[in-house]
Every structure is written in C-alpha cells, then in structure tokens.
Amino acid sequence: MSLSYPVPQGPVPTGHGARNAAPKGRGAATNPGNRFESIQLEPDPGESPETPTRFLRDPARSILTRNDSPDIPFDVALNPYRGCEHGCVYCYARPSHEYLGFSAGLDFESRILVKENAPALLRRELRSPRWKPQVIAMSGVTDPYQPVEKRLRLTRGCLEVLAEFRNPVGIVTKSRLVTRDADLLAELASHRAAAVWVSITTLDHELARSMEPRASSPTQRLRAIRKLTAAGVPVGVMVAPVVPGLTESEIPAIVQAARECGALQAGYITLKLAHGLGDLFEDWLDRNYPDRRNKVMNRIRHLRGGRLNDSRFGTRGRGEGLFAKEIEGLFDLACRKTGLPRTPLKLSAAAFRRGGAGQLSLDL
Numbered sequence: 001m002s003l004s005y006p007v008p009q010g011p012v013p014t015g016h017g018a019r020n021a022a023p024k025g026r027g028a029a030t031n032p033g034n035r036f037e038s039i040q041l042e043p044d045p046g047e048s049p050e051t052p053t054r055f056l057r058d059p060a061r062s063i064l065t066r067n068d069s070p071d072i073p074f075d076v077a078l079n080p081y082r083g084c085e086h087g088c089v090y091c092y093a094r095p096s097h098e099y100l101g102f103s104a105g106l107d108f109e110s111r112i113l114v115k116e117n118a119p120a121l122l123r124r125e126l127r128s129p130r131w132k133p134q135v136i137a138m139s140g141v142t143d144p145y146q147p148v149e150k151r152l153r154l155t156r157g158c159l160e161v162l163a164e165f166r167n168p169v170g171i172v173t174k175s176r177l178v179t180r181d182a183d184l185l186a187e188l189a190s191h192r193a194a195a196v197w198v199s200i201t202t203l204d205h206e207l208a209r210s211m212e213p214r215a216s217s218p219t220q221r222l223r224a225i226r227k228l229t230a231a232g233v234p235v236g237v238m239v240a241p242v243v244p245g246l247t248e249s250e251i252p253a254i255v256q257a258a259r260e261c262g263a264l265q266a267g268y269i270t271l272k273l274a275h276g277l278g279d280l281f282e283d284w285l286d287r288n289y290p291d292r293r294n295k296v297m298n299r300i301r302h303l304r305g306g307r308l309n310d311s312r313f314g315t316r317g318r319g320e321g322l323f324a325k326e327i328e329g330l331f332d333l334a335c336r337k338t339g340l341p342r343t344p345l346k347l348s349a350a351a352f353r354r355g356g357a358g359q360l361s362l363d364l
Helices: 094-100 106-110 118-127 154-165 176-189 205-211 218-230 248-260 277-288 290-303 322-338
Strands: 054-057 064-066 076-078 111-114 136-138 169-173 194-199 235-242 265-270
Touching (some): 094 106, 094 277, 106 111, 136 154, 154 176, 169 176, 194 218, 205 277, 218 248, 290 322
Parallel strands (some): 054 111, 169 194
16 A cells, blocks of 8 residues: 655644634644653744644554553554544543654644554564464554544454454444444454444533544444444443543433443543643633533542542542542443443454464464
C-alpha cells in the first residue's frame, strides 16, 4: 500500500488560552504545552490554531505492546494508529502524544500517526514460535475505528490476519464502523475468539457531540450493538468514562438500552485526568457547562483523594469514597434490573493455527 501524507508546515501554536472557542469538530480548543519540552510556541491573541488533520507515517518495527498492570484485563494490545480524530476531550491517551513531541490538545486529534504496515507486522508476530496464543486487545490506546480507518482499512487488515490464525481479539470502540467488519468478527466468534465492547458515555446527543465530536452518535453505537449481535458477535457495553456530576445519572438508561440491543456484559470506568488533562477538561467545561464546572471538578477530586488522577492499581478505574460507592451502587442496580452481568466475556485461543490457514491447530 502506497499512501501520501501531507507533512505539517511547522508546529501548531500552543498555549493555555482558556475559554477559546474550540475549532469545529474538535474537542480541545488549544494546544497546551508539552510537559517534556522547555520551549513552547504561543499564539498571537485571538489567533485560531490550524486544525486540518495531518496523517503521518509511523515507521513501526513491531505492532504488539505489552502491559503488566494487574487491573487492566489484557496483556497484549495492538494499535494501528497513534492519536485519535474522535477528539474525545477526556481521553486518557492524550498525554501519550507528548512522547512523540506533540501536544495532548489539538495535536492529539489532528496529528495522527499511521502504522501502514500493521497487518504485515502482526502476521510476522503470530508466525513466530515465540508467540504464545492469547487475546489481543485492539484500542489499548486509541480507537481502531476512528474516521480514517474507513479509507485506510488497517484495522480490517489486522482482523484478516487474526482470522487467518484464529487468534482471539477484543475490541473497544466508539464507532459504528466496527459493523463493517462483522464478517471477520463473526468468523472469529465462531471459535470463541472475538468480542466487541461498545463504549457509551452518554445518550444525550448534544453532550456527546461536544464531548466526543467525531465519534459516532449514541444512537449509532446502540445500532452497532444490535447489528453485531445479529451477526453472532458477542458484544458488551462499556459505560466509560462516567463523568461524576455530569453523566452518572445516565448509567441505568445506558445499561438498559444496551441490553435491549443485545449486549451480553457491562462494565464502567470512572473519569480520571492525568497530567495536562485536567486543564483541557476544565477548559471544556468552561466553554460548554460553566454552571457545572466546579461541581464536576470537585467530585473528580473527591474520587481521587483530592487530586484529579490516582494511578494506584485497584482504584484508578473506580475511585474511592462516597461518590465512588454511589456510582458503583447505581451501576450494580442497573445490571441487576436488566440481568446484564459484569462478568467479562470469555475468549479462547484453543483454535489458534500457528501457520495460519490450512495448518493444524495448536493444542493449548
């Protein structure tokens, strides 16, 4: 595959201009300074940063990353893209863009790195005798079905490889585009080797449009659950993130709607704001929900021991204290009422074929 990507003509202006209007279709309004850089470019007063999306080649030499976190339900992840055009203002992956020399703000959603050799790298990994068949998570960092996937089809290419080897895969996405690949997912699911979790933050279309500007609408995500279920693909719903003081009251409605569309499992994650995400999110509240800003930020701090982030294992996904218990209780009640279990969907590597199609299965 040969593609041409426009190269940025210099850095995007940075700065902390609170209350700047966000460019159309963007979650962030500015480019906060990179915490690893000592020199920053400040825009002139009133200047609007450039926001066209640039796609840059990522010369990756490997495609699978590993984690050893005890509270993350996967050990191996695959990300065809770095950065995400969905532009979710709260995204925990935003600070990862700073390792690439970019900002966690507008850069994260407008400077997308593309691993165009992802399927070839994946095939090489799975062919290796060192590979131990296991679940691969897609979207460990950014959404594998962000808008450019419709054109580049890298996620589909990786699924074709996974189907060839019958290696299990779990996908988390906010995009209806996942239904395009229902054929491959259903093929894998016939071997208990595929599951999809659709992430739904809110059912309020206006809130979703401002908080997750280029992700599929809540209605489209529910339709994706229904379509995948009809194709024989097991689907769960992730109520994520729960924004305390803003979206927790929607938990019962989200769980009920997902159940009615065929979801088989439910989970949730409570918002935390690492590194510069606190300023980005507070700026977004200032621009969109100024009357709730203090309530939301104070509740996040209450959940996180007075901070905006708590990275301790076991607590970072839920938080602690009164509000954490209230959110968990509301979620548990919603699951009991709908009969939707919290038990994770189980996947199997028993059908894995070391050499791909036409080879004998490996007994695990």
